[in-house]
Amino acid sequence: MARNQQQNKKMREDRKEQIQAEALHQFATKGLFATKIKDIADGVGMAQGLIYHYYNSKEDIYVELIKEALDKMNAAILMLMEMPVPPHEKIIMAIKQMLYTIENSDDFTQTCRLIAQATNSTAIPEGARKLIEEKRDLPYQEMAKIIAAGQKEGTIIDADPKELALVFWTSLNGLAIYKATRQDHTAMPDPRILINIFLKE
Amino acid sequence: MARNQQQNKKMREDRKEQIQAEALHQFATKGLFATKIKDIADGVGMAQGLIYHYYNSKEDIYVELIKEALDKMNAAILMLMEMPVPPHEKIIMAIKQMLYTIENSDDFTQTCRLIAQATNSTAIPEGARKLIEEKRDLPYQEMAKIIAAGQKEGTIIDADPKELALVFWTSLNGLAIYKATRQDHTAMPDPRILINIFLKE
DNA sequence: GTCTATATCCAGATAGAC
């Protein structure tokens, strides 16, 4: 009996993940309002009404995706923060890693795109708005700390750490959006161009 | 009679501009699908049905706005191109001008936001999609030319001009999006941070 | 030119059979 309950629960979770994956794809490319429940259902291969066996509303799916996207992003940043390397190495690693991921990971690209869409629209569910407000500043704050540490170390150029952190993330975000919206395989720039913004020579 | 016809035409144009201004604001903040014709009509202070006296459809308004936004952007780039100053000066001027405009012009910010929304969604009218495809590469191409000229001059760092142009526009675009989506008065970074990406010291 | 009223359609969500 316990075995069966567990199995059922797992199957339900699997099904929800299918829906999530499809919804991420659709929301990221078309946005919340242009995506119809039927589109998601068709993508998964289930009846339109069946979606409501797993979620209470379209908004619920959306908010869950936004939450996961933000958490995934922030977890990646915090992992970087804790690496046992000096600040300027963290920055070099982060830039190389981000450029590589932007160029090669479709899932990451879609996640970026979802967040960009959400951030750039006021017409999103209240729950999503709150999550974004609450979580979106963390990367900027953490990067400002790394930069300040690097300046103390003497490896990072002299400028307001907050401003440098702003340039750091908005540049990478701009590149991610650019990549996401071109179907062709646009190459990312040489990492050194970006690294040069921050490091003293 | 001719006098009257002219007056009527002008009044009609004025009314269309009112609609356009309101639609730009709404589309830029909420997107095409979340914006209802009634929202626009309410913003202008006219009945919902009256909009159709001036436009055939919501999509028509949208496509017209996209066209004007892209043309305005490209015209600004071309003006810069033709200024009688050396390449590295053009880059310095462009960065300073862009940062200043991002920080101070609400209209520009909304235009950026509209284009970002449109570029980042596949669910836009065919006409808008075509215009974007057709016009969005011009800034990248023109900037690559300026950069290549600056390299010949010896003032711009050694790297692929296309990649530098990519970093140039995506960085500024990232900053514009950032600014557009924060209600508070977020300061732009010191221009020298960005200028340093491109200029030899 | 402007309004009110309405035809029409579409999509989110629910009900109920299997």
Place this chain on the structure above:
DNA sequence: GTCTATCTGGATATAGAC
């Protein structure tokens, strides 16, 4: 768990009076 059928609301666009 899954489907089909349906209720319901809301939004685009049109019609017609003033």
